[in-house]
Amino acid sequence: MKTYIYFLTACIVLFSACSTKEVYEPKVLSSDWEHTSAMQSALIDRASNVALLENRHVLTKDGELDLRVEKGFRVIGISDKHLISASIDGNLSIVSLDGKEKEQISLKKTVAAASIKANMLAVVFANNDIALYDLQSKKILFKEQGGRSIVNDMRIVNPYFLDELVLFATLDGKIIVVNTKLKKRLRTILVSSEEYFNNIIYFNILENKILTASSYKLLAMAQKELRKKYEIRNILFDKSLIYITTKEGEIIALTPSLQVDSKIKLPFAHFLGMIDHNGKLYILEKEGYMIVVDKKTFAYSVHEVDIDDGFVFVGKDLFYVDDRKISIE
DSSP, X not given: OGGGGXXXXXXXXXXXXXXXXXXXXXXXXXXOOOOEEEOSSOEEXXXXXXXXXXXXXXXXXXXXXXXXXXXXXXXXXXXXXXXXXXXXXXXXXXXXXXSOOEEEEEOSSOEEEEEEETXXXXXXXXXXXXXXXXXXXXXXXEEEOOOOOXXXXXXXXXXXXXXXXXXXXXXXXXXXXXXXXXTEEEEEEEOOOOSSSOSEEEEEEEXXXXXXXXXXXXXXXXXXXXXXXXXXXXXXXXXXXXXXXETTSEEEEEOTTOOEEEEEEOTTOOEEEXXXXXXXXXXXXXXXXXXEEETTTOOEEEEEXXXXXXXXXXXXXXXXXXXXXXXXX
């Protein structure tokens, strides 16, 4: 079933393999985490804000949709109240969330990421080329050849529409800003320049602050650009603080100026996902632990939870792992 990830197959290693035999072993355990249940169908694919179940239904941050993805297509994302999926040979499917509107476009190249706004379609291809299309005329409004990208993290970010701009998160560690009316590139922002796994894995704008990251570097932009090196597993931004987990087993709270506010280190911890809820961070760890961190004090507790290896998707208040779901309360 995992063949649905196509050109991203190589990046499973980032999530399913450990570079060392040593694993996280908590010194103190609280009560077992009881909030788990079985799913009717297992996860077989995931993208930035959507996942695909074995029964071909779609899973979003808010739960399962009554929409089926055609066999041979992988999910790309939810955008402008539409589900986007694509086949490896570049056929792109756009379906409204109520199922009433359906459209398929032949782009002839493998799609890595895509978003729509009204009649515009923004695409990042697997070879790192970017393009902007008019959905009505099917004409190309803008295109640009991308830089070399050898292998990518699964967490590929879809293009972001902002008023008359579209921001393309590229596979080689850049944000390319394109004006949709002028149909020209206005700016290129370099996030990081590593050779492998260098694609943008996170992008958000809150209160005129841009926060974006690759697997190796965090970039915050307001009046000026600030960068910090971290090997990032997970990232959240709640307007006042940035929360990240790292490959080194760290849970860190950063100010918008990227200064460390609070920090925990759990040796050899391999974090699968993080949820921010009611003043606490809920962090799922690969060996079967739920770590609950108080955002104010950074005091934490560790609970055993029943999970197996498999695809992981993080919902609003649920972790989905293979064929199980874990509620945060």
